[in-house]
Amino acid sequence: MIPNWILQRSTLTPEQVAVSFEGQSWTYKEINDLALRYASKLEALGIKAHDRVAIFATSTPQIIFMICGCMHLQCEMVLLNLRLSKTELAYQIQDSEAVAILVEDELLNKLPETASPIHSFSKVSDVSAIAFTPTDEWDENDTMTIMYTSGTTGFPKGVRQTVGNHVSSATSSLYNTGLVEDDTWLCTVPLFHISGFSMLCKCLLHGVRLELLKKFDVEKVVDFLVDGTVTRMSVVAFTLERILTELEHRDVYVSDKFQTMLAGGGPVPIDYLKRAIKRHIQISQTYGMTETSSQTATLSSKDALRKIGSAGKPLFFNQIRIENAKAPFEQGEILIRGKHVTPGYVGRFSDKPSQQDGWLHSGDIGYFDDEGYLFVVDRRSDLIISGGENIYPAEIENVLTSHPSVREVGVCGVEDDKWGQVPNAFVVLNNNVEVNELLVYCKEHLAGYKVPNKIYIVDELPRNGSNKLLRRKLKELI
Amino acid sequence: MIPNWILQRSTLTPEQVAVSFEGQSWTYKEINDLALRYASKLEALGIKAHDRVAIFATSTPQIIFMICGCMHLQCEMVLLNLRLSKTELAYQIQDSEAVAILVEDELLNKLPETASPIHSFSKVSDVSAIAFTPTDEWDENDTMTIMYTSGTTGFPKGVRQTVGNHVSSATSSLYNTGLVEDDTWLCTVPLFHISGFSMLCKCLLHGVRLELLKKFDVEKVVDFLVDGTVTRMSVVAFTLERILTELEHRDVYVSDKFQTMLAGGGPVPIDYLKRAIKRHIQISQTYGMTETSSQTATLSSKDALRKIGSAGKPLFFNQIRIENAKAPFEQGEILIRGKHVTPGYVGRFSDKPSQQDGWLHSGDIGYFDDEGYLFVVDRRSDLIISGGENIYPAEIENVLTSHPSVREVGVCGVEDDKWGQVPNAFVVLNNNVEVNELLVYCKEHLAGYKVPNKIYIVDELPRNGSNKLLRRKLKELI
Numbered sequence: 001m002i003p004n005w006i007l008q009r010s011t012l013t014p015e016q017v018a019v020s021f022e023g024q025s026w027t028y029k030e031i032n033d034l035a036l037r038y039a040s041k042l043e044a045l046g047i048k049a050h051d052r053v054a055i056f057a058t059s060t061p062q063i064i065f066m067i068c069g070c071m072h073l074q075c076e077m078v079l080l081n082l083r084l085s086k087t088e089l090a091y092q093i094q095d096s097e098a099v100a101i102l103v104e105d106e107l108l109n110k111l112p113e114t115a116s117p118i119h120s121f122s123k124v125s126d127v128s129a130i131a132f133t134p135t136d137e138w139d140e141n142d143t144m145t146i147m148y149t150s151g152t153t154g155f156p157k158g159v160r161q162t163v164g165n166h167v168s169s170a171t172s173s174l175y176n177t178g179l180v181e182d183d184t185w186l187c188t189v190p191l192f193h194i195s196g197f198s199m200l201c202k203c204l205l206h207g208v209r210l211e212l213l214k215k216f217d218v219e220k221v222v223d224f225l226v227d228g229t230v231t232r233m234s235v236v237a238f239t240l241e242r243i244l245t246e247l248e249h250r251d252v253y254v255s256d257k258f259q260t261m262l263a264g265g266g267p268v269p270i271d272y273l274k275r276a277i278k279r280h281i282q283i284s285q286t287y288g289m290t291e292t293s294s295q296t297a298t299l300s301s302k303d304a305l306r307k308i309g310s311a312g313k314p315l316f317f318n319q320i321r322i323e324n325a326k327a328p329f330e331q332g333e334i335l336i337r338g339k340h341v342t343p344g345y346v347g348r349f350s351d352k353p354s355q356q357d358g359w360l361h362s363g364d365i366g367y368f369d370d371e372g373y374l375f376v377v378d379r380r381s382d383l384i385i386s387g388g389e390n391i392y393p394a395e396i397e398n399v400l401t402s403h404p405s406v407r408e409v410g411v412c413g414v415e416d417d418k419w420g421q422v423p424n425a426f427v428v429l430n431n432n433v434e435v436n437e438l439l440v441y442c443k444e445h446l447a448g449y450k451v452p453n454k455i456y457i458v459d460e461l462p463r464n465g466s467n468k469l470l471r472r473k474l475k476e477l478i
Numbered sequence: 479m480i481p482n483w484i485l486q487r488s489t490l491t492p493e494q495v496a497v498s499f500e501g502q503s504w505t506y507k508e509i510n511d512l513a514l515r516y517a518s519k520l521e522a523l524g525i526k527a528h529d530r531v532a533i534f535a536t537s538t539p540q541i542i543f544m545i546c547g548c549m550h551l552q553c554e555m556v557l558l559n560l561r562l563s564k565t566e567l568a569y570q571i572q573d574s575e576a577v578a579i580l581v582e583d584e585l586l587n588k589l590p591e592t593a594s595p596i597h598s599f600s601k602v603s604d605v606s607a608i609a610f611t612p613t614d615e616w617d618e619n620d621t622m623t624i625m626y627t628s629g630t631t632g633f634p635k636g637v638r639q640t641v642g643n644h645v646s647s648a649t650s651s652l653y654n655t656g657l658v659e660d661d662t663w664l665c666t667v668p669l670f671h672i673s674g675f676s677m678l679c680k681c682l683l684h685g686v687r688l689e690l691l692k693k694f695d696v697e698k699v700v701d702f703l704v705d706g707t708v709t710r711m712s713v714v715a716f717t718l719e720r721i722l723t724e725l726e727h728r729d730v731y732v733s734d735k736f737q738t739m740l741a742g743g744g745p746v747p748i749d750y751l752k753r754a755i756k757r758h759i760q761i762s763q764t765y766g767m768t769e770t771s772s773q774t775a776t777l778s779s780k781d782a783l784r785k786i787g788s789a790g791k792p793l794f795f796n797q798i799r800i801e802n803a804k805a806p807f808e809q810g811e812i813l814i815r816g817k818h819v820t821p822g823y824v825g826r827f828s829d830k831p832s833q834q835d836g837w838l839h840s841g842d843i844g845y846f847d848d849e850g851y852l853f854v855v856d857r858r859s860d861l862i863i864s865g866g867e868n869i870y871p872a873e874i875e876n877v878l879t880s881h882p883s884v885r886e887v888g889v890c891g892v893e894d895d896k897w898g899q900v901p902n903a904f905v906v907l908n909n910n911v912e913v914n915e916l917l918v919y920c921k922e923h924l925a926g927y928k929v930p931n932k933i934y935i936v937d938e939l940p941r942n943g944s945n946k947l948l949r950r951k952l953k954e955l956i
Contacts, residue, residue, distance in 0.1 A: 001836075003797055003816075011850055012791050136797065171649055175684060178657040205794070206653060313490050316683070319481055319614065338481075358479075372489055 001137040002167055005204045006032050006068050013207045021061045021212045028207065031068055038069025040132035041124050047073065047100055049135075050142070052346075054078040054093055056111065057104035059191050059214050062121055064200065066102055067191070072134040076143045078158070079192035083389070083447040086112035088156070092148050095347035096158050140164030146346055147194060149290045149390065156395070158346040159290045159354075161194070166201045168339035169293040172315035173202060176298055177232070177260055177284070183208040186230035188216040188239070189388075195234055195264060198294035222246045225281075228255030236265040236388040238420060240272055240283070247279045254280050260301060262286050265388045270308050277305075287311030287376055291360055293340045296320065297374050310373040311366075315340075320374060321359075328370040331377060335359040382471045384413030384421050389449050391423055393471055396452060399445045400425060405433035410461045411452065412474040422453035426474050429457060479615040480645055483682045484510050484546050491685045499539045499690045506685065509546055516547025518610035519602050525551065525578055527613075528620070530824075532556040532571055534589065535582035537669050537692050540599055542678065544580055545669070550612040554621045556636070557670035561867070561925040564590035566634070570626050573825035574636050618642030624824055625672060627768045627868065634873070636824040637768045637832075639672070646817035647676055647771040648683045650793035654776055655710070655738055655762070661686040664708035666694040666717070667866070673712055673742060676772035700724045703759075706733030714743035714866040716898055718750055718761070725757045732758050738779060740764050743866050748786050755783075765789030765854055769838055771818045774798065775852050788851040789844075793818075798852060799837075806848040809855060813837040860949045862891030862899050867927050869901055871949055874930060877923045878903060883911035888939045889930065890952040900931035904952050907935060 009018070010032030018031045026034070047053060053075050057063040070077050078096045080089060090112040093101060101118045103111060108120055144163050148156040185203055187210055189196040203210040211230050213220060216239055224230045225243070235243065240263060247253070261276070264286045276283050282301035288294045297320060299312030314320045318338040325332045337359050344354045354360060366376040384391040393411035400409040408428040413421035427438065435455045442451045462473035487496070488510035496509045504512070525531060531553050535541040548555050556574045558567060568590040571579060579596045581589060586598055622641050626634040663681055665688055667674040681688040689708050691698060694717055702708045703721070713721065718741060725731070739754070742764045754761050760779035766772045775798060777790025792798045796816040803810045815837050822832045832838060844854040862869040871889035878887040886906040891899035905916065913933045920929045940951035 003795065008794060012794065174652060174657070178659065179652070180656060180658060207794075316486060316490065316685075317481065 002140055002163060004072070004134055004136055004138055006035050006071055007134060007136065009204060009207055016207055017209045018203065019061055019064055019210050019212060024061075025209075026061065031065070034065045035068030035072050036132060036134065037129050038065055038124065039072035039134065040129040041127040042069055042073055042075075042102075042119075043132055044127045044130045045100070045119055045124065047075065049074050050076065051099045052076040052078060052096060052146070054080055054096065054098035054101045054116065055103075055192070056080040056082070056089075056101060056107055057121070058082060058107070059187065059196065059212055060104075061212065062104065063191055064210075064212070066121065066124070067200070068204075070102075071144070072132075074135065074138060074142060076146060076160075078146045078148075079197065081148070081192050081447070082107070082110075082190065083449060085445055085447055086110070087445045088447060090114055092156065092158065095148075095156075096146055097347065138163045140167065141343070143346075145197060147192070147197075147290050155348060155398075157349045157352075159342050160344055160346060161290075161293045161342060165293040165340050165342060166198070167205065168317055169198055169295070170202045170205045172317045172338075172340060173198075173295060174206060175316040176295075177262075179206055179208070180231065180259060182257075183232065183259070184211055184230045185209070186211045186213070186221065186224055186233035188213045188221060189234055194288070194290045194294050199234065216242075218242045218246045222250065222252075225254040225258055226250075226252050228257040231257055231259045232262070234262045234264060236263065237268050237272060238387060238418075240268060240276070244272060244275045244279060248275070256280070258282075260284050262295070262298070264288060264295070265385055270305070273304050273308070285311060287374065289362065291342045291354060291362070292318075292336055292338075293342070296336050296338070296340065299373070303373070307369075307373050310369070310375050312374060313372060314338075314374075322367055323361075325367065329367050331365055331367045334362040334364045334366045334374070334376065336362055382412065384411075384423050386413070386416070386421050386423065386449055387419040391450050393423065396423055396425060396442070396446065396450055399442055400427060400438060400455075402445075403433070403438060403441050405429055405431050406438070408461055410469050410471055410474045412471045414453065414475065414478070416453070419449075423450065424474070424478070425452040425455045426458050426461060426477055427455060428460060480618055480641060482550070482612055482614055482616055484513050484549055485612060485614065487682060487685055494685055495687045496681065497539055497542055497688050497690060502539075503687075504539065509543070512543045513546030513550050514610060514612060515607050516543055516602065517550035517612065518607040519605040520547055520551055520553075520580075520597075521610055522605045522608045523578070523597055523602065525553065527552050528554070529577045530554040530556060530574060530624070532558055532574065532576040532579045532594065533581075533670070534558040534560070534567075534579060534585055535599070536560060536585070537665065537674065537690055538582075539690065540582065541669055542688075542690070544599065544602070545678070546682075548580075549622070550610075552613065552616060552620060554624060554638075556624045556626075557675065559626070559670055559925070560585075560668065561927055563923055563925050564588070565923050566925060568592055570634065570636065573626075573634075574624055575825065616641045618645065619821070621824075623675060625670070625675075625768050633826060633876075635827045635830075637820050638822055638824060639768075639771045639820055643771040643818050643820060644676070644679045645683065646795055647773070648680045650795045650816075650818060651676075651680060651773060652684060653794040654773075655740075657684055657686070658709065658737060660735075661710065661737070662689055662708045663687070664689045664691070664699065664702055664711035666691045666699060667712055672766070672768045672772050677712065694720075696720045696724045700728065700730075703732040703736055704728075704730050706735040709735055709737045710740070712740045712742060714741065714898075715746050715750060716865060716896075718746060718754070722750060722753045722757060726753070734758070736760075738762050740773070740776070742766060742773070743863055748783070751782050751786070763789060765852065767840065769820045769832060769840070770796075770814055770816075771820070774814050774816070774818065777851070781851070785847075785851050788847070788853050790852060791850060792816075792852075800845055801839075803845065807845050809843055809845045812840040812842045812844045812852070812854065814840055860890065862889075862901050864891070864894070864899050864901065864927055865897040869928050871901065874901055874903060874920070874924065874928055877920055878905060878916060878933075880923075881911070881916060881919050883907055883909050884916070886939050888947050888949055888952045890949045892931065892953065892956070894931070897927075901928065902952070902956070903930040903933045904936050904939060904955055905933060906938060 009028040014029035285299040286295045287297040322332040397409040416422040462470045487506040492507035763777040764773045765775040800810040875887040894900040940948040
């Protein structure tokens with residue numbers, strides 16, 4: 001059992017600022033008071049303790065109040081990605097069997113029709129509060145959040161993250177990065193992603209401030225970095241590059257109050273690291289995934305240049321090993337163990353074990369060097385990472401295959417200057433169809449970032465002896 | 479399951495200094511190598527994994543190597559207090575059923591004869607190492623340490639502290655005090671006490687340095703505080719006062735690298751706090767006990783003057799409540815809950831539950847004020863704290879009662895300029911005996927600090943209606 005975070009923070013550090021947004025701030029006591037009111041209103045709407053609810057909202061304080069209200073009710077929160085198509089949203093809502101959908105008013109028209117009742121934020125707000133008493137403690141094994149990651153089968157899997165998973169992740173992170181007085185995390189990543197949600201958890205647990213931006217805005221970010229408003233933030237290579245360019249353009253440096261920038265979503269180019277050092281930024285490269293409730297390995301800034309391309313070492317309460325590797329540099333699947341690892345999935349995949357003998361099989365290929373530094377070779381076998389978003393080829397293949405004129409499809413990632421990678425599709429046709437019609441079809445069924453950048457019509461797809469599609473050979477067809 | 483601390487630290491931060499002592503230092507890799515060798519030698523001496531062993535040694539690196547060797551072997555360590563008499567040592571060794579006693583060579587003649595084989599440190603060192611492979615993980619429920627606290631019955635109780643207890647304590651402490659680069663704990667308190675052992679745990683877990691002193695030496699301590707060698711330390715009012723006097727005498731200030739001084743063992747006088755502020759020392763008053771594996775509540779330095787006499791608020795993963803209290807300022811027994819609370823005792827008290835409905839009954843009386851700050855009124859009902867050592871009156875009463883000329887005994891603490899408190903005894907005689915003979919008798923059976931400062935011969939002892947001794951009325955007899 002673990003003390004109810006929101007209550008505990010409100011008891012221990014009531015006057016400490018918890019959240020800031022566009023110049024307005026809320027203390028831990030205010031967050032708790034708001035969360036209690038929201039919990040009460042949700043209960044008045046028929047949502048019971050431990051119910052599973054979906055949340056669909058942008059990064060404003062409203063979603064934080066709603067999340068904290070759901071925490072008080074110990075609800076399982078299905079956090080819906082804002083970039084999903086209606087078809088994808090419908091799948092996740094139905095698969096998770098959410099009893100209700102809490103949605104920001106402006107996003108009401110983006111929701112598909114499902115059996116789950118929809119409560120807009122203003123509707124929740126307008127309900128009269130009823131008597132509500134939160135529980136003092138939470139069970140570590142209770143599911144707190146559910147986030148869908150695209151599975152290799154093409155059907156997204158609803159990954160459960162428990163109270164204990166989030167606590168272990170935040171604690172491991174603290175053992176790794178330390179904690180200084182007046183620490184403040186700058187959040188420019190979505191709260192529905194594990195990157196953003198884990199930042200919120202760290203703030204609630206460590207009692208520090210979250211400076212929230214509705215979206216990544218390079219000018220505001222650089223203002224905060226330079227004037228010392230924030231001490232930590234998370235970036236991907238793409239956003240780091242924009243920050244560096246802005247700092248260079250203004251010819252300014254980050255404040256000496258600034259501690260660390262965590263860089264995830266793949267290795268950071270050496271050129272960026274050198275430019276970052278010149279601007280007084282310490283970069284810690286990280287490796288993690290939804291199934292590990294955020295970071296599982298981190299390269300300290302001290303080693304950043306010496307170990308280019310490495311994801312560093314496991315966090316303290318983690319163990320990482322390479323399957324079947326007997327010596328340094330031997331490659332194999334990356335296996336992960338620790339209290340931050342998901343216990344499993346919901347819905348269609350609820351019977352699928354997330355671990356084998358206590359180890360999560362990441363699907364990623366990597367190795368350790370002779371000093372124990374982890375290198376991730378392939379970020380999952382065929383995963384495409386586009387602007388920080390994970391895209392699994394099979395999901396796009398499933399959509400295109402469902403078009404009547406298409407017989408076979410293969411999708412792979414192609415390097416792109418702006419997004420890192422973009423998906424390209426290769427189709428074998430049943431009968432004549434315009435490429436443009438296929439693109440329109442994709443746009444109807446997929447989030448914009450998953451729509452193939454190019455669709456090539458080919459005679460056949462590369463396959464191995466067992467007729468398994470060889471995605472890595474697709475690029476040779478271009 | 480939790481990663482083996484020693485292995486994990488050696489993997490993650492091999493070159494970081496773990497321990498310094500009299501100008502010499504050992505890195506985490508060196509500590510691990512030594513600990514593996516010691517574990518192997520202990521195994522060669524017939525000590526098996528999970529065996530219970532007693533350790534009797536002063537605060538030098540040797541005891542740390544031995545402790546870390548025992549950790550690799552997952553032994554349960556009975557940490558023997560250096561100030562115990564042979565009778566007391568024999569009781570603890572027999573009660574705990576230790577399979578062996580590991581003793582510093584210089585202390586061999588202090589040990590009583592018991593059935594447990596004795597291995598001096600040099601004997602362990604001289605044994606040839608055999609092949610030894612440590613386990614990667616430790617079970618959180620495994621007992622790591624056993625420390626005896628004098629019980630109210632007069633029979634010391636062997637308190638178990640598990641791997642999970644120590645991790646929870648170190649983690650809660652980190653959430654409370656933060657962690658800065660190059661943090662260093664100065665340890666001047668015994669490692670066999672929870673105050674010292676928990677400091678060692680924090681260093682091993684957080685990967686920071688322990689600067690070890692064999693005993694409290696005010697000149698060395700002040701040197702370290704002034705030159706920035708250490709960033710944190712633990713004090714009691716008595717040692718704090720000596721540090722302040724030395725700083726004032728030299729007219730110097732502590733380095734701005736210094737973070738926090740944790741002050742335990744009872745409230746710190748306001749005058750000391752004001753003097754500390756003048757010397758740039760931040761004091762965090764704490765409340766804790768062997769059963770809570772160290773701190774359970776802490777008053778932040780910000781509140782030090784505003785909340786004089788308070789033990790502050792619970793640490794993050796703790797809960798504290800006052801039994802039957804319905805409003806602020808209502809007094810009652812202090813109840814404590816959390817993963818840092820002992821699961822129970824060994825030996826004679828192994829059947830005695832340490833908790834009721836999941837709450838530890840501290841035996842201490844306290845209250846919360848209207849802002850949620852804890853005030854400890856009586857540090858346990860009749861506990862005497864002398865120079866930082868806990869003395870339970872019943873233990874001394876048991877010894878004196880066993881003298882043939884003594885009929886009844888009552889013991890209480892009396893204020894003392896040097897030690898804070900010293901025990902005084904009040905005896906009702908059966909037949910004539912010199913006070914001096916009684917004092918000699920006490921010295922034979924009790925650690926020096928437990929021997930009564932004065933023994934008064936009286937006609938009768940104050941008792942209540944049920945004939946229960948009223949210890950707090952004893953002082954009126956002086």
